[in-house]
Amino acid sequence: MSIPSNFGFGEEEQTLRDAARKFLAEQLPTDRLHRLVAGHQAGSPRWDPALWEQMAALGWTGVGVPERCGGVGMPFVAAVALAEEAGRAALPSPLIGTLQSSALLAACGNAEADAVLTQIASGKAVAPGITGPRGGWRGQDCALEVQGGCLSGTAHWVQDAAKADVFLLKARGSAGTGLYAVQADAPGLSLQPDAIVDLSRDQARLSLASVPAVELAAPGTADSVIAAAEPALFTLVSADLCGAAEWLLQTTVEYARVRQQFDRQIGFFQAVKHPLVDVMIAIDSARSHLYNAASAVDHDPAVSLRAAHMAKSAAAEAARFGASRAVQFHGGIGFTWECYVQVYFKRQLHNEALYGDAAWHRARLAEMLLGPVGA
Amino acid sequence: MSDSARKDSPEQSAFREHCRSWIAANLPPPSPVRLPQSALEIMTREQLDYLCAWQKAAYDAGLVGCDYPVDCGGGGRTDCQRVANEEMQRSAAPYFPNIIGLGMAAPTVFYHGSDALKRQVLPALLSGEEIWCQGFSEPGAGSDLASVQTFAERRGDRWVINGHKVWTSLAHFASWMILLARTDKSSKYDGLSYFVVPIRAALGKGVTVRPLIKMTGETGFNEVIFEDLEIDDALRLDEVGKGWTVAMTTLAHERGAGILVTPQSGGSRRGDGDAGLVSALVELARQSWRNGQCAADDPVIRDRLAQLLVREEGFRLNLKRARVAGLTDHPMRLMLQYKLLMSEVAQEAGRLGMDIAGNAGSLYVSDPAAPQAGRWPLAYMNSFGFTIAAGTSEVQRNILGERVLGLAKTK
Numbered sequence: 001m002s003i004p005s006n007f008g009f010g011e012e013e014q015t016l017r018d019a020a021r022k023f024l025a026e027q028l029p030t031d032r033l034h035r036l037v038a039g040h041q042a043g044s045p046r047w048d049p050a051l052w053e054q055m056a057a058l059g060w061t062g063v064g065v066p067e068r069c070g071g072v073g074m075p076f077v078a079a080v081a082l083a084e085e086a087g088r089a090a091l092p093s094p095l096i097g098t099l100q101s102s103a104l105l106a107a108c109g110n111a112e113a114d115a116v117l118t119q120i121a122s123g124k125a126v127a128p129g130i131t132g133p134r135g136g137w138r139g140q141d142c143a144l145e146v147q148g149g150c151l152s153g154t155a156h157w158v159q160d161a162a163k164a165d166v167f168l169l170k171a172r173g174s175a176g177t178g179l180y181a182v183q184a185d186a187p188g189l190s191l192q193p194d195a196i197v198d199l200s201r202d203q204a205r206l207s208l209a210s211v212p213a214v215e216l217a218a219p220g221t222a223d224s225v226i227a228a229a230e231p232a233l234f235t236l237v238s239a240d241l242c243g244a245a246e247w248l249l250q251t252t253v254e255y256a257r258v259r260q261q262f263d264r265q266i267g268f269f270q271a272v273k274h275p276l277v278d279v280m281i282a283i284d285s286a287r288s289h290l291y292n293a294a295s296a297v298d299h300d301p302a303v304s305l306r307a308a309h310m311a312k313s314a315a316a317e318a319a320r321f322g323a324s325r326a327v328q329f330h331g332g333i334g335f336t337w338e339c340y341v342q343v344y345f346k347r348q349l350h351n352e353a354l355y356g357d358a359a360w361h362r363a364r365l366a367e368m369l370l371g372p373v374g375a
Numbered sequence: 376m377s378d379s380a381r382k383d384s385p386e387q388s389a390f391r392e393h394c395r396s397w398i399a400a401n402l403p404p405p406s407p408v409r410l411p412q413s414a415l416e417i418m419t420r421e422q423l424d425y426l427c428a429w430q431k432a433a434y435d436a437g438l439v440g441c442d443y444p445v446d447c448g449g450g451g452r453t454d455c456q457r458v459a460n461e462e463m464q465r466s467a468a469p470y471f472p473n474i475i476g477l478g479m480a481a482p483t484v485f486y487h488g489s490d491a492l493k494r495q496v497l498p499a500l501l502s503g504e505e506i507w508c509q510g511f512s513e514p515g516a517g518s519d520l521a522s523v524q525t526f527a528e529r530r531g532d533r534w535v536i537n538g539h540k541v542w543t544s545l546a547h548f549a550s551w552m553i554l555l556a557r558t559d560k561s562s563k564y565d566g567l568s569y570f571v572v573p574i575r576a577a578l579g580k581g582v583t584v585r586p587l588i589k590m591t592g593e594t595g596f597n598e599v600i601f602e603d604l605e606i607d608d609a610l611r612l613d614e615v616g617k618g619w620t621v622a623m624t625t626l627a628h629e630r631g632a633g634i635l636v637t638p639q640s641g642g643s644r645r646g647d648g649d650a651g652l653v654s655a656l657v658e659l660a661r662q663s664w665r666n667g668q669c670a671a672d673d674p675v676i677r678d679r680l681a682q683l684l685v686r687e688e689g690f691r692l693n694l695k696r697a698r699v700a701g702l703t704d705h706p707m708r709l710m711l712q713y714k715l716l717m718s719e720v721a722q723e724a725g726r727l728g729m730d731i732a733g734n735a736g737s738l739y740v741s742d743p744a745a746p747q748a749g750r751w752p753l754a755y756m757n758s759f760g761f762t763i764a765a766g767t768s769e770v771q772r773n774i775l776g777e778r779v780l781g782l783a784k785t786k
């Protein structure tokens with residue numbers, strides 16, 4: 001198997017991407033986004049469930065769900081294209097988590113997982129909760145236990161938890177860790193929101209007291225299922241980062257073309273111009289890696305983990321650099337709550353750390369190149 | 376079948392077959408003398424002779440100048456140079472010595488020269504029998520190329536040239552020079568004209584070529600002094616005063632953004648292609664000790680190797696993505712990054728090679744104990760040639776910022 005020369009972005013994938021971009025630009029222009037997530041009404045939900053329903057009706061949730069489960073059954077690059085547009089719009093929604101869940105469920109490969117995939121295809125939001133209190137998603141880093149088909153303990157760092165209908169949780173039994181589906185409204189489950197810097201999403205800790213769960217991966221098999229889904233998990237976060245990074249670049253370039261100081265557009269000054277070019281270069285490398293990694297998931301699974309490590313490290317670096325330059329080059333206005341840049345800046349901060357930061361992914365690449373330290 | 380082979384026209388696929396079988400049967404034996412890292416550093420006649428023999432053989436077999444018309448010494452084919460390049464770069468063939476001729480002079484003469492001039496100079500250029508050099512830069516005119524002062528004064532149908540060119544690569548072997556000269560002092564851009572000058576024939580008779588020694592200790596570029604050199608008006612390209620426009624054709628081809636595909640050979644010879652650079656560094660890291668520790672275990676070295684891998688593969692993937700219309704925003708956005716990225720990745724690779732080798736990193740080419748024959752300090756130093764020549768990295772960033780991002784122009 002090998003990666004096609006167009007990275008698998010055929011006509012259908014591009015049409016979907018263009019439609020998504022147009023839809024989000026119309027439905028969630030940045031001023032509306034800012035009012036939604038940065039408005040001053042206390043207790044407002046900071047997302048638009050009606051918009052989410054429209055996206056589900058357009059089939060976005062089921063893009064990667066196989067047809068046998070009622071989904072659209074498009075290749076993974078289509079899901080990545082949607083995630084990139086979600087990033088470009090800084091979309092507050094459970095979309096990324098739902099797309100990630102589809103990858104995890106596909107890796108489970110059984111009737112129970114198919115049932116959850118069917119729910120996704122019908123528009124339900126599923127949030128994965130597989131990262132343990134210490135920030136690892138493999139091995140024993142897990143504060144949930146399973147006993148007699150019920151889960152007890154805590155799930156940490158659950159993204160867009162308040163928006164989810166179903167959780168996909170990792171829990172430890174006597175034979176090791178397994179994966180379980182839990183309904184968000186199940187009795188015994190409660191949600192403690194984290195006060196995160198990112199305004200465009202929510203994150204929570206879940207407390208579970210004997211909550212009934214459906215087993216998706218038996219104890220002892222969670223790691224192998226997660227490992228199979230890892231390239232998709234990393235790549236979807238990278239897509240979000242790349243989309244948001246491009247928005248920050250274009251917005252800052254636009255500002256550098258209109259803002260005048262010393263009788264010149266500030267983009268004239270090379271202390272502004274050259275870093276903006278470097279941001280573009282970083283984004284372009286990240287995007288090339290992104291499409292390559294997405295396509296590898298579809299066409300060349302043997303290289304997909306390596307490609308995904310490259311994609312996430314490149315995207316996280318581009319995001320960090322681009323977001324910092326965006327605030328800096330907006331000057332005082334860039335430091336305000338009113339400026340739209342802050343919304344994206346914070347989304348990037350949050351996304352950078354999800355599923356491993358740039359340095360962590362490079363450490364994995366170094367192991368692939370050189371073996372473990374001391375080898 | 377490779378991706379590119381799948382899209383071949385009938386002419387191209389027959390030609391590809393020809394290239395493959397010819398190359399397989401005619402690869403030259405390894406050079407008896409050590410070759411420099413690129414044609415810009417050719418120092419000795421022995422190096423030049425070996426490389427010229429290869430260019431001539433490839434030319435005679437129809438692999439060089441394929442897309443030029445037959446009466447210009449070309450192959451008269453359509454879009455076949457790309458095919459020959461792919462096959463030559465896949466092989467372990469050496470590179471061509473006449474790179475300025477092939478990459479810059481030939482397309483410029485082709486687009487701006489008279490028919491007679493094309494027929495006169497292009498055949499021996501393509502075959503490599505006559506080497507070309509580029510007389511653009513001067514002591515006072517580098518990045519601001521249009522400020523050149525070398526003056527050509529008209530006398531009837533002759534021109535008399537006086538001036539001083541510097542950093543002229545390959546001038547010590549060159550028969551011809553492409554020359555950007557001033558013909559009118561009252562106008563910066565419109566006061567320039569463009570000539571081809573037979574410098575070898577005029578050595579000691581109005582032309583002096585003095586080698587300059589590079590920081591690597593190698594020669595390869597020169598200064599060239601013109602003192603009352605007379606040339607015929609038939610050697611002018613395009614109209615008087617149109618030199619800047621002609622120079623843009625040269626620069627576009629120099630930076631890989633020209634219309635005509637430059638004949639290119641070599642590439643996989645030292646394993647420098649694609650992942651080759653990173654693999655060579657991985658190999659080096661496994662064998663090297665620095666600060667009393669194996670370099671492969673040093674966390675900073677590990678991180679930098681991974682960073683280089685990501686950059687290098689990102690660069691390669693950019694080239695692939697640039698061909699997918701739906702995945703690029705601005706048509707020139709990726710291609711205009713090419714020269715900048717290539718030179719800066721090479722710079723970091725050279726630097727990293729030295730750092731990996733620790734104390735042994737500064738053992739140079741003449742030291743038998745130098746890791747990988749002193750390749751890394753040499754590559755690191757030579758990389759500055761690429762970040763400076765053909766538009767410095769700073770000038771490249773100006774171009775990207777202005778043409779792609781639309782930021783206000785520096786000038």
Ligand SMILES: Cc1cc2nc3c(=O)[nH]c(=O)nc-3n(C[C@H](O)[C@H](O)[C@H](O)COP(=O)(O)OP(=O)(O)OC[C@H]3O[C@@H](n4cnc5c(N)ncnc54)[C@H](O)[C@@H]3O)c2cc1C
Pocket residue numbers: 270415508509510511512514516517518519541542543544545596759760761763764765766767768769770773785
């Ligand atoms: C190995 C090598 C081979 C060469 N071969 C040839 C050849 O064959 N023929 C030929 O004609 N020339 C050749 N050159 C010359 C080369 O094209 C020039 O060196 C180059 O254009 C830079 O000009 P300069 O050296 O005068 O530096 P300058 O233009 O003086 O630049 C000095 C510094 O100032 C910076 N700078 C200048 N202008 C700007 C600006 N507008 N914005 C930001 N920074 C700026 C530059 O980036 C650089 O860092 C060669 C150079 C090298 C190194």
